[in-house]
Amino acid sequence: MRVKKLLRTIRAQLALRTRLRRVRKALLLIVKYPHSSGLRESITYWRWSRAPVSRRMLDHNGKKLICRFGPDQSDVVVWVEVFDNRDNDCVDLETASWIIDAGANVGYTALWFAEHYPSSRIIAVEPDAENFEILCLNVAHEPKILPVRAAITPRGAPRQLVVGEAEGTPPCALQTVGVDSLDGDINESNVVDAIDIASLMTQYGIDHLDLLKMDIEGGERAVFDDCADWIDNVDAMIVEIHDRFVPGCSDSFARATSDFAIRDIGPEGSYRVYVRRESPSLVGCAADDHAGQHGVPEHPSVSMSRNPAEPSSSMLGRVHAAIGLRTRIRRARRRYRSLVDLVASGRRHFSRITALKHLVWTLRRPSVHRIDAEGLSVLARFGTNRSDVYVWHEIFTDGEYEVVDLVDPQWILDLGANVGYSAVWFAKRYPKAHIIAVEPDAANYEILLANITEEPRIHPIRAAVASAGAPRQRISAEHVAWGGAALRTMPVDEGYEDAEGADFMGIVDSIDVATLLDQFGIERLDLLKIDVEGAERDIFGSSEPWIGRVDAVVAELHDRFAPGCEEAFVRATADFEIQHAYGKGGTIRYVRRESPSLTA
Structure with a gap:
């Protein structure tokens, strides 16, 4: 009876969390669309996101830009990050002649730079064919933006195959893999040329780069590991760090930028870091006025604590707490579901008391216990973040x-x-x-x-x-x-x-x-x-x-x-x-x- 009561309680909690998650998801989807459009338009955008994939025209400062809506489409999220939340406002250049946008997606960031630095020329580099097509259409009215379809890599890298990122990561996360490491038939439409930063600068006759923006889904680790021939010719960088995709990105970035002054970070959770040198093209202010964290190791003489007097004013920053809550509830729901599965699987092999013991051990501090079943006796670790009992059931029960x-x-x-x-x-x-x-x-x-x-x-x-x-x-x-x-x-x-x-x-x-x-x-x-x-x-x-x-x-x-x-x-x-x-x-x-x- 105790087990049945426990199962009923868990199922009720799961059902409640499911309903709450659906309501919260709807509210967050409405909130995160452009707040300047008004509630009716925001609800329209939310409905488009639930419909089959489509391309819509959104207005930005009197210009019509393409934005894809539908399941697993992230264009509108990027739109909000760039235009409404102004994630690039930390860039404090007074003027800029040359900017490289590595990982330009559909061109929103390049357009933002073009608006804020009208005398600059922006090289927008994007490897994905569909993103590049929309990028070209979105920047057609901006002759200052030079689109390039290529993958940013270290020097000497082979041509790259564009691949989609894994389940559970943002849908815009596209990575590239060298084709020389692959055998057999390859879809040539997904293969792009590789180019390194030094070659790109040489190709356009750039002796000095004012700003490098980089968002290449983990490819930054290899790029910054091999940056000696161009890093000294760059004044400032705004980089999104992807240790969650490729461990070691933050270490490589920190080593490469050890002589830069860390100026600012993006909104909490964005993993975006802005670094610059002391240069005539930069606004003068103390090097320790701003700071950052998000997994980037501290430089020897640079404070990484965020300035409390300068809170983020972006809308995305304000809803991060709600998004974090949604994530925690989703994880809790999966956790409860796994516990229900654990009890159900346990009842196929063990008595009710033993199945309940396994559940209790799983919820408590880590400990080691013996599992006796199937004519075998093996050790298993129980406790939070311990998977042994689940693996046991996968093999012996399932x-x-x-x-x-x-x-x-x-x-x-x-x-x-x-x-x-x-x-x-x-x-x-x-x-x-x-x-x-x-x-x-x-x-x-x-x-x-x-x-x-x-x-x-x-x-x-x-x-x-x-x-x-x-x-x-x-x-x-x-x-x-x-x-x-x-x-x-x-x-x-x-x-x-x-x-x-x-x-x-x-x-x-x-x-x-x-x-x-x-x-x-x-x-x-x-x-x-x-x-x-x-x-x-x-x-x-x-x-x-x-x-x-x-x-x-x-x-x-x-x-x-x-x-x-x-x-x-x-x-x-x-x-x-x-x-x-x-x-x-x-x-x-x-x-x-x-x-x-x-x-x-």
Whole structure:
């Protein structure tokens, strides 16, 4: 009875939060559209946003500009940020001759600069074809704005493929990937030339750049890592930092601008930072009058605290608290839903009392308990932001790997073994198989060792699987919507050995699949299971030396973390027989060859 009452309470809270979220969403959508248009027009814009995608003409200072409305369209949000909330007002140039707008989107920012600096020329760089088409139409009446379709990259980068960002990020977040890292057929309409800042300045005969505006969805890390040949010729920069897409952006930006004076930041939550030098083209004022935070490390002699005497007057700044509340409610709703699922799944394996214990442990401080079910006894960490019990249910309750149809396999390679549940499941299902369980994280690996002590056929290895020749890997925790964290690995860059912060989880050696197979003397691998939070893009992108030795693959693809994972997987397994695509959104793929170890 207690469990049923608890479930009823949770469901009632979910229903109430759903209704509140719908009302709040409607109000926020109306509020965030141009307040100068009036309530009736704002409601019209909100209705357009719910209708199929369409292009509408909006008026700005007597000029008609194209704005797209519809699901997952962000033009009107960018419009409000630029024209109504004046996110670029922190720029304190008196005059400007040359401005580069890197990541110009549909041209609103370039038009804002043209209005405020009438003697300037603005180079508007945008890689996406549709955005560029609208950009050209919007700036056709402004000869000072020079549109360029290209991707801003470091010097010497190859042509770039424009890809959409992952679920859960802003719909305008378009990233680019070098085409030389991709194999197979590529849609040429999405491929653009790459250009670096120095070459762009040379092309237009710019000796000195007054302002660089950059909003390129994480590409800024590589650009600022390779900026020595142009950074000294730039007076000021306004940059949106995207550590949430590509960790390390703020570090690269801070190193590159160490001799700039930090002047201001955008509204809270915008991750926008403005830096400048002391230059005749700049308004004179003390370097410590303004400040910033948002994850950008402090420069040695520059204060980063925001000036309380200068509060933001933008409308977006005023509604950020409401948007933050909406985000917290959405996360709470997902959290409650996951708890309901946890209790429902638990009742399929455990008594009511045990299922209730799991729920209580999940809501309390982190602790380690043993789960006894399915003839197995394994350790699991419970508590806030702990996902072990959810992973256990995915594998043992939901049967995540039941789709695998091998017969008496000899070798299974488990990449991203977590705490060992998948390896234990494979060992129980296939009593003749040897399982190599590879896990990079130290805490996960410790639990994994405890969970496989009675199974000598599981061979644990602490390493990060990467492409051949990859350097040691940096482990970072990326928080996800349901309250847990996805552990990701990336090559160690200079300075990361001493990195600090909540994200940083340690450094680990890397190993490639071919080396693993050779190390264990494996001629044929019966099954490759891979769940490595986005690293599969590079692994499958360089799979030629070993993919021919693999009979079957079950992989969870993470395009939301690393765009291009699915494309790399499809190319690598082109000669396999696709069996299943399942999981949320079809993110788990199972493919196999026709082999004696497979059922007919």
